[in-house]
Amino acid sequence: MPIRILSGSVGFALAAMLALPxxxxxxxxxxxxxxxxxxxxxxxxxxxRGFGDSRxxxxxxxxxxxxxTSTRELRSMTLEKPNPDEGDWTLNVFDKPRDxxxxxxxxxxxxxxxxxxxxxxxxxxxxxxxxxxNKSGPFMGSEFAFEDFSSTEIDKYGYKWLRDEACPEPVAxxxxxxxxxxxxxxxxxxxxxxxxxxxxDYQPRKIEYYDRKDELLKTLALTEYNLHEGKFWxxxxxYMQNVVTGKxxxxxxxxxxxxxxxxxxxxxxNALQRAR
Amino acid sequence: MRSTNMLAGAAxxxxxxxxxxxxxxxxxxxxxxxxxxxxxxxSGNVSGQRRWNASVATEVSFESFWDxxxxxxxxxPFARLDLRDGNRSHADMREAKYARAIDNWEFRIGIDKVFxxxxxxxxxxxxxxxxxxxxxxxxxxxxxxxxxxVSTVQDFGTLTGYLLPFFRERTFPGRKGRPAFDIxxxxxxxxYESGAKEHHVDFALRYANTFDIxxxxxxxxxxxxxxxxxxxxxxxxxxxxxxxxxxxxxxxSTDVQATSGAWLYKFEGFxxxxxxxxHLQATGGIEYTFYGIFDTPSDVGVVAEYVWDDRGxxxxxxxxxxMFMALRWTPNDAASTAVLAGAxxxxxxxxxxxxxxxxxxxxxDYFVSLEGRFFANVPRTDPLFSYSDDSFLQLRIARxx
Numbered sequence: 001m002p003i004r005i006l007s008g009s010v011g012f013a014l015a016a017m018l019a020l021p022x023x024x025x026x027x028x029x030x031x032x033x034x035x036x037x038x039x040x041x042x043x044x045x046x047x048x049r050g051f052g053d054s055r056x057x058x059x060x061x062x063x064x065x066x067x068x069t070s071t072r073e074l075r076s077m078t079l080e081k082p083n084p085d086e087g088d089w090t091l092n093v094f095d096k097p098r099d100x101x102x103x104x105x106x107x108x109x110x111x112x113x114x115x116x117x118x119x120x121x122x123x124x125x126x127x128x129x130x131x132x133x134n135k136s137g138p139f140m141g142s143e144f145a146f147e148d149f150s151s152t153e154i155d156k157y158g159y160k161w162l163r164d165e166a167c168p169e170p171v172a173x174x175x176x177x178x179x180x181x182x183x184x185x186x187x188x189x190x191x192x193x194x195x196x197x198x199x200x201d202y203q204p205r206k207i208e209y210y211d212r213k214d215e216l217l218k219t220l221a222l223t224e225y226n227l228h229e230g231k232f233w234x235x236x237x238x239y240m241q242n243v244v245t246g247k248x249x250x251x252x253x254x255x256x257x258x259x260x261x262x263x264x265x266x267x268x269x270n271a272l273q274r275a276r
Numbered sequence: 277m278r279s280t281n282m283l284a285g286a287a288x289x290x291x292x293x294x295x296x297x298x299x300x301x302x303x304x305x306x307x308x309x310x311x312x313x314x315x316x317x318x319s320g321n322v323s324g325q326r327r328w329n330a331s332v333a334t335e336v337s338f339e340s341f342w343d344x345x346x347x348x349x350x351x352x353p354f355a356r357l358d359l360r361d362g363n364r365s366h367a368d369m370r371e372a373k374y375a376r377a378i379d380n381w382e383f384r385i386g387i388d389k390v391f392x393x394x395x396x397x398x399x400x401x402x403x404x405x406x407x408x409x410x411x412x413x414x415x416x417x418x419x420x421x422x423x424x425x426v427s428t429v430q431d432f433g434t435l436t437g438y439l440l441p442f443f444r445e446r447t448f449p450g451r452k453g454r455p456a457f458d459i460x461x462x463x464x465x466x467x468y469e470s471g472a473k474e475h476h477v478d479f480a481l482r483y484a485n486t487f488d489i490x491x492x493x494x495x496x497x498x499x500x501x502x503x504x505x506x507x508x509x510x511x512x513x514x515x516x517x518x519x520x521x522x523x524x525x526x527x528x529s530t531d532v533q534a535t536s537g538a539w540l541y542k543f544e545g546f547x548x549x550x551x552x553x554x555h556l557q558a559t560g561g562i563e564y565t566f567y568g569i570f571d572t573p574s575d576v577g578v579v580a581e582y583v584w585d586d587r588g589x590x591x592x593x594x595x596x597x598x599m600f601m602a603l604r605w606t607p608n609d610a611a612s613t614a615v616l617a618g619a620x621x622x623x624x625x626x627x628x629x630x631x632x633x634x635x636x637x638x639x640x641d642y643f644v645s646l647e648g649r650f651f652a653n654v655p656r657t658d659p660l661f662s663y664s665d666d667s668f669l670q671l672r673i674a675r676x677x
Contacts, residue, residue: 062610070610070640098676099643100612101306114537116486124416125391129491129535134567137575141610189568212571261344265380268429269486274348274377 027202029161037159037179044202045154051232053079053262057255058092062142065246071096072140077275079267087111087153089267093275094140106272107132111155112185120272127269136189143218143240143249145189148209157181157193167198168206170223175199176206190217201225203233218242229258301349307336308643310674316454317650317667324452331358335370347376352420356411361453364410370420382427387420390438392482392495394533394542395559397581397600397620401495401529401544404480406444406502413455413649413663419444433485440478443500446520455649455666457506462517465509468500469523469551476500476524493531501525501550505592525550538565542581556586557593561600577604579618589624594659597623611636627654627664643674 029039060072073096079089087109094103102122109115117132135147150156160180167176176196183190191214196206204222211217222235238251265271314329333356341348352371358364373386390404404421411417421444427436448461470476478499485492504520511517529546545558561581569576578601585596602618613636620629628651635645647670654664 064610070637097612097637097640098306099308099637099674101676125389126393127391128394129486129533129540131535131538131540131565133538134565134575136568138573138608141608141612187567265377265429268434269484270382270427270429270434271377274345274375274382 033161034159036161037181038154040161040177040179040197040202041154041157041159041181044197044204047202048232049080049082051078051080051229052259053077055255055257055260055262056234056253059252059254060140060142060144061250063248063250070141072142077262077266079262079264081109084153084155085111087115087150089264091267091272091275104272104275106267106269107150108267109150109153111153114186115150118269118272120275125273127272133187135185135187142251143242143247144251147183147188147190148220148240156183156185158184162194164199168196168221171198171205201233203235216243224252226256228256232258301340301342304339305336306339306677307334308674308676309334310672312670312672314454314668314670317669318665320454321665322451322456322458322460325454325456326360326452329358329360329454331356331364333357337371343376346378347374349374358453361410361450363448363450364453366410366447368408368419370418372420380429382425384423384425384427387422388425389418389420390423390425392493392529392531393544394491394493394531395544395561395581396542396563396579396602397561397598397618398559398583398595399544400557400559400583401493401531401546403495403497403502403527403529404438404440406446408447410447410449410453419447433483436482436484438478438480438482440480440499441475443474443476443478443522445474445522446502446504448520455663455668457518457662459508459516459518459662461506462509462511462519465511465517465519466504467507467519467521469521470500474500489534489536491533491535495527495529495531497525497527497529499524501527501548503592523550538567539563557584559583559595573608575604575606575608577606578602579604589657591659594622595620599623611638622658622660625655625658627658627660628652629660641676643676645672645674646670647672 027043029036055075055077058074058076061069063069074092074094077091081088089109090107092105094100104120106118107115115132117130119128119130121128136145139146139149162178162180164175164177166172167174176198179195179197181193181195189211190209191212192210194208195204198205203225206222207220208216209218219241221239224237225233225235227233234253234256236253239248241248309332311332312330316327319327335352335354337350337352339348339350350371350373353367354370355367356364369387371388373384373388375382375384391402393399393402399415405418406421407415408417408419421440422442424439425436427434445463445466448463449456451460476499480495480497482493482495500522504522506518507521509517509519525548527546527548531544534541540563542563543560545556547554547556559581561579563577563579565575565577567575581600583595583598583600585593587596589596599621600618602616605615607613615634617632630650632648633645635643637643650667651660651664654661
């Protein structure tokens with residue numbers, strides 16, 4: 001499951017104790033390339049199931065082709081929706097840049113339909129329902145598009161396994177499944193994505209994004225994986241490079257917390273106005 | 277400087293609330309300082325009005341959250357110092373509140389700001405806070421409102437009750453202030469329908485919910501109307517002035533937005549009873565966004581709204597039969613550049629208003645905004661006639677900290 005950026009894990013100790021030890025034990029995959037591609041995504045998804053809710057802090061450094069940088073900071077909360085027909089709920093609250101301090105974005109994700117999304121503008125205390133068809137638009141001026149952040153529910157894509165090969169650096173000693181994913185939802189900026197999934201832990205190591213003309217647009221490197229709650233892998237460093245413009249964004253995660261007791265009440269439009 | 281007793285009260289409240297909290301508080305301080313320059317296209321037709329003006333504003337927010345973010349205090353004073361207009365030099369406590377969330381309930385006490393509504397051009401149903409009119413004539417800047425608020429999120433929707441024990445008078449520019457009415461507003465003579473004056477206890481109730489693509493709000497307000505009638509009068513020197521009169525009003529309002537793909541459909545309207553008369557006002561329209569135009573990251577949004585008043589053209593409401601059109605361009609760049617250009621046409625008087633707002637960030641901490649408002653073809657009969665010589669350009673440079 002690629003950029004499961006906005007997710008977390010189960011909090012209670014019991015769940016952690018019952019969790020399978022992480023191992024390289026082989027996963028039985030079908031031979032048909034399409035079925036195999038989907039099975040790889042399902043395995044990634046299975047390994048992330050049951051995280052319940054999570055909180056984390058995000059730091060982004062945007063760099064343009066001339067090396068000039070600007071920073072973004074936000075805090076993110078996620079509520080897992082166990083029903084596979086429903087997407088997870090997320091609430092992002094911005095700290096920096098300071099002129100958008102307190103601005104918050106609430107997303108109730110769906111699978112193929114557009115997500116329900118509200119924006120809170122603290123200067124005027126206004127909650128605005130916003131259109132969510134802007135999947136391909138840049139997130140806060142970064143090289144990440146909104147769709148790169150949305151929770152990667154399995155049914156959002158069609159899959160095709162391409163090959164197995166050595167994983168990209170810094171884990172070149174491992175083997176990766178290389179899978180092509182085709183967005184099935186409307187308004188995607190991509191014709192397809194190619195994902196390198198580590199066969200040892202089923203975490204994505206690299207993703208290539210192809211634009212609407214099917215030309216390579218961006219590459220994402222996912223590194224600094226940490227295991228949380230003994231069960232859930234999170235990449236703490238995501239480096240997105242736009243190969244067309246030369247711009248890049250480095251996104252780092254810190255302070256992951258799991259099972260913090262968040263409920264649906266914390267993801268209402270009321271909560272949007274008090275999120276901190 | 278005005279509202280100083282209000283500031284003192286709020287500060288005392290904040291001190292009390294801080295003392296009440298058990299844990300030593302982690303206080304987060306944020307804010308901005310923002311110099312402003314204004315240039316007026318024409319000389320004013322009131323003596324003392326100048327072609328240019330300078331001022332500086334600051335707002336600081338002190339925030340503290342504790343109890344797993346279920347309790348918090350926010351204190352947010354604002355002040356402006358204006359070169360020309362003593363009325364525009366003012367201070368206001370925008371917020372000074374203690375709030376607490378318990379399960380699906382939320383309580384707030386103190387000074388706060390509340391927004392209701394969905395449309396862009398006018399904000400008909402938004403009534404809790406008074407407009408800080410010297411800050412902006414678009415009515416989007418608000419004065420802090422003392423209140424007790426209780427809100428609950430239930431399966432049937434969100435229900436919120438407001439008790440508003442103190443009324444805030446609208447701010448108006450002084451004789452040298454611009455943009456301003458040609459006849460100045462004299463708020464030393466302010467009149468109220470209620471004998472309790474600004475101590476009349478107002479009350480409001482709001483229901484809001486989301487049904488799939490529909491976001492719906494229904495509200496009730498009973499109390500002192502925030503929008504004054506301006507009555508002709510004389511000041512102590514015998515000069516003509518406008519005297520604000522605040523009537524008691526009962527108002528039922530609704531605001532609805534449907535969000536379908538790149539289309540937003542919006543409606544706001546209210547029924548109001550005031551001074552033994554009943555009337556209706558409504559506004560509605562569409563917003564459509566072309567995302568990623570010409571295969572760039574740029575978006576272009578189109579807003580079209582119509583405003584209506586069942587009393588027809590009347591001196592109390594400049595927007596009785598008006599059309600508003602706007603274009604918004606957002607390149608989605610790292611500087612968060614945005615440009616909004618709009619035009620308002622009064623379909624009764626053919627008066628025209630144009631506005632342009634452009635803004636972007638410089639570095640990480642500077643935010644620059646340029647705003648222009650231009651009036652044209654405004655006949656004497658239009659309530660906006662007073663502004664017709666007050667077209668202006670305004671530059672603000674905010675330094676955030």
